Amino acid sequence: xxxxxxxxxxxxxxxxxxxxxxxxxxxxxxxxxxxxxxxxxxxxxxxxxxxxxxxxxxxxxxxxxxxxxxxxxxxxxxxxxxxxxxxxxxxxxxxxxxxxxxxxxxxxxxxxxxxxxxxxxxxxxxxxxxxxxxxxxxxxxxxxxxxxxxxxxxxxxxxxxxxxxxxxxxxxxxxxxxxxxxxxxxxxxxxxxxxxxxxxxxxxxxxxxxxxxxxxxxxxxxxxxxxxxxxxxxxxxxxxxxxxxxxxxxxxxxxxxxxxxxxxxxxxxxxxxxxxxxxxxxxxxxxxxxxxxxxxxxxxxxxxxxxxxxxxxxxxxxxxxxxxxxxxxxxxxxxxxxxxxxxxxxxxxxxxxxxxxxxxxxxxxxxxxxxxxxxxxxxxxxxxxxxxxxxxxxxxxxxxxxxxxxxxxxxxxxxxxxxxxxxxxxxxxx
Amino acid sequence: xxxxxxxxxxxxxxxxxxxxxxxxxxxxxxxxxxxxxxxxxxxxxxxxxxxxxxxxxxxxxxxxxxxxxxxxxxxxxxxxxxxxxxxxxxxxxxxxxxxxxxxxxxxxxxxxxxxxxxxxxxxxxxxxxxxxxxxxxxxxxxxxxxxxxxxxxxxxxxxxxxxxxxxxxxxxxxxxxxxxxxxxxxxxxxxxxxxxxxxxxxxxxxxxxxxxxxxxxxxxxxxxxxxxxxxxxxxxxxxxxxxxxxxxxxxxxxxxxxxxxxxxxxxxxxxxxxxxxx
Numbered sequence: 001x002x003x004x005x006x007x008x009x010x011x012x013x014x015x016x017x018x019x020x021x022x023x024x025x026x027x028x029x030x031x032x033x034x035x036x037x038x039x040x041x042x043x044x045x046x047x048x049x050x051x052x053x054x055x056x057x058x059x060x061x062x063x064x065x066x067x068x069x070x071x072x073x074x075x076x077x078x079x080x081x082x083x084x085x086x087x088x089x090x091x092x093x094x095x096x097x098x099x100x101x102x103x104x105x106x107x108x109x110x111x112x113x114x115x116x117x118x119x120x121x122x123x124x125x126x127x128x129x130x131x132x133x134x135x136x137x138x139x140x141x142x143x144x145x146x147x148x149x150x151x152x153x154x155x156x157x158x159x160x161x162x163x164x165x166x167x168x169x170x171x172x173x174x175x176x177x178x179x180x181x182x183x184x185x186x187x188x189x190x191x192x193x194x195x196x197x198x199x200x201x202x203x204x205x206x207x208x209x210x211x212x213x214x215x216x217x218x219x220x221x222x223x224x225x226x227x228x229x230x231x232x233x234x235x236x237x238x239x240x241x242x243x244x245x246x247x248x249x250x251x252x253x254x255x256x257x258x259x260x261x262x263x264x265x266x267x268x269x270x271x272x273x274x275x276x277x278x279x280x281x282x283x284x285x286x287x288x289x290x291x292x293x294x295x296x297x298x299x300x301x302x303x304x305x306x307x308x309x310x311x312x313x314x315x316x317x318x319x320x321x322x323x324x325x326x327x328x329x330x331x332x333x334x335x336x337x338x339x340x341x342x343x344x345x346x347x348x349x350x351x352x353x354x355x356x357x358x359x360x361x362x363x364x365x366x367x368x369x370x371x372x373x374x375x376x377x378x379x380x381x382x383x384x385x386x387x388x389x390x391x392x393x394x395x396x397x398x399x400x401x402x403x404x405x406x407x408x409x410x411x412x413x414x415x416x417x418x419x420x421x422x423x424x425x426x427x428x429x430x
Numbered sequence: 431x432x433x434x435x436x437x438x439x440x441x442x443x444x445x446x447x448x449x450x451x452x453x454x455x456x457x458x459x460x461x462x463x464x465x466x467x468x469x470x471x472x473x474x475x476x477x478x479x480x481x482x483x484x485x486x487x488x489x490x491x492x493x494x495x496x497x498x499x500x501x502x503x504x505x506x507x508x509x510x511x512x513x514x515x516x517x518x519x520x521x522x523x524x525x526x527x528x529x530x531x532x533x534x535x536x537x538x539x540x541x542x543x544x545x546x547x548x549x550x551x552x553x554x555x556x557x558x559x560x561x562x563x564x565x566x567x568x569x570x571x572x573x574x575x576x577x578x579x580x581x582x583x584x585x586x587x588x589x590x591x592x593x594x595x596x597x598x599x600x601x602x603x604x605x606x607x608x609x610x611x612x613x614x615x616x617x618x619x620x621x622x623x624x625x626x627x628x629x630x631x632x633x634x635x636x637x638x639x640x641x642x643x644x645x646x647x648x649x650x651x652x653x654x655x656x657x658x659x660x661x662x663x664x665x666x667x668x669x670x671x672x673x674x675x676x677x678x679x680x681x682x683x684x685x686x687x688x689x690x691x692x693x694x695x696x697x698x699x700x701x702x703x704x705x706x707x708x
Contacts, residue, residue, distance in 0.1 A: 097706055141460060
């Protein structure tokens with residue numbers, strides 16, 4: 001089979017400036033820095049010292065010596081934590097930014113979809129935006145014309161076609177944006193986390209469409225997602241990246257299992273210091289703890305006991321739209337449920353305040369089956385944007401002991417199918 | 431089995447994009463047209479009088495200049511109606527200055543496209559210049575109205591007008607590219623550009639004829655807009671009084687060529703880092 005993408009010794013470095021130094025990229029900053037530098041040099045000359053190596057700048061290797069080949073028709077998932085280098089890789093593949101060293105060779109028309117709705121203009125109507133966005137994604141006018149009706153029917157915005165998109169609901173906007181992208185024709189398709197938008201039903205539709213797209217013909221797909229299920233469904237191969245290097249390159253299911261097993265913390269808690277805490281200027285996650293009823297940190301539980309998931313975070317700017325929660329994922333990467341702090345009725349919500357907060361959720365007892373489970377923190381501004389949309393980063397084990405029947409005890413716990421093990425009594429119909 | 435070397439369509443390497451660049455520019459011509467079309471559509475959306483703005487701005491400025499320079503300062507107009515003298519210069523100046531300031535912001539306002547999609551980045555500032563070219567053509571209609579009003583008949587010179595329009599276009603595009611690239615890295619230009627535009631209006635012979643400058647005229651022609659405005663006046667007004675001052679004209683054209691080469695070079699150099707620094 002011929003090769004569609006060949007990556008050789010690919011590296012990308014960024015220069016990062018450290019705190020304390022003025023991060024001054026304005027004109028005056030550059031000028032004063034130059035003057036300061038010269039002054040420093042002359043001072044050093046006078047004092048007869050060699051100038052100390054500037055420590056204020058540091059090279060950061062977002063990608064470090066990547067090598068892989070992708071054959072025509074392969075569908076490859078790229079997984080890794082936030083900041084692992086996935087997006088940088090996609091950006092280089094889509095020619096948005098240049099590599100520092102190395103080379104990529106591709107064969108076939110490349111289309112990349114790093115975001116849905118890039119270049120949508122709020123003042124233009126749905127119809128006009130379809131043409132504009134199509135052109136931005138590299139479609140020809142005739143192509144768009146041919147697929148226009150399909151795009152409309154997929155997006156379900158039919159009668160609002162001539163309304164400016166600024167009047168659209170956010171759901172309609174996303175649907176239209178995805179619909180244009182879904183009909184992009186190319187031999188190689190590069191897709192970044194674009195399915196995490198819209199409502200659940202539409203997400204499902206998009207995922208189905210993605211499956212159709214990738215299975216038709218000899219199309220090569222590169223797919224980044226935090227949704228392990230989507231990767232399992234779509235991809236036959238996965239590449240795990242961490243700190244800019246390839247950790248594993250194998251069958252998708254194998255890589256995902258490995259990723260969930262070895263890339264998560266098993267100590268029962270994670271704490272971050274200021275530097276690498278997840279979050280933005282609104283909120284930063286300080287730590288996650290898995291606790292038992294007596295508030296001890298643990299990573300191993302019996303299914304009979306409740307499990308507390310505690311999130312510690314600091315709010316800098318209080319926002320009523322803040323949504324804090326997590327996904328509970330099993331070892332196959334299937335999300336068992338997602339919980340948000342405002343799921344219950346409003347009186348029961350925990351109180352959030354500016355400054356440090358600690359809230360917890362209790363996973364009910366007698367629910368989970370034997371196995372390993374993972375926590376992925378999720379924090380967002382409701383229906384506006386993700387602040388933290390992380391992969392699993394913390395895990396714990398469950399040992400089944402809530403089976404009370406002699407036929408289903410923890411001695412014969414693993415031979416029954418199902419994602420959870422919920423016990424409820426059977427009764428005679430009166 | 432011996433692996434046969436495979437042919438690849440595209441190779442991405444540091445510094446490689448140079449070779450495909452002009453090909454790409456051609457390949458993305460549809461995007462260029464769409465961008466320009468979008469900018470034209472969007473420009474006067476949700477304004478009450480819409481396109482009339484592209485007429486009102488130069489007309490009002492013309493009236494003010496006519497009153498100040500023609501009626502109050504009584505500068506010589508060499509026998510042509512002062513409003514036409516001003517308006518003939520107003521046209522290229524308006525085209526240049528709005529293109530220049532629109533282009534300077536264009537990359538930043540489209541920054542999400544720069545970081546998500548590949549295309550030759552020149553398309554964005556270039557499309558804003560195209561939009562202003564359309565505005566230029568609309569305000570040109572007013573000139574025709576003015577000529578009827580003053581019963582002023584232009585000479586054969588007017589056939590040279592496209593050449594000077596072309597020069598204005600090149601100057602607008604190249605300075606626009608240059609300042610757009612600078613603005614990506616140094617936002618200081620957000621403040622510098624309006625200042626340059628305001629200042630430029632007074633150091634270019636818009637409100638007066640460049641004969642007023644006298645013996646400094648050659649030096650004055652270092653400002654490329656001097657050559658362009660003189661050219662426009664010569665074409666539109668004609669007559670002996672508007673004879674082109676050849677050394678000055680050549681100097682201005684030379685400046686435009688220099689600026690164009692430098693700007694394209696600079697833009698190409700900075701372009702690769704746009705997505706990283708914006």
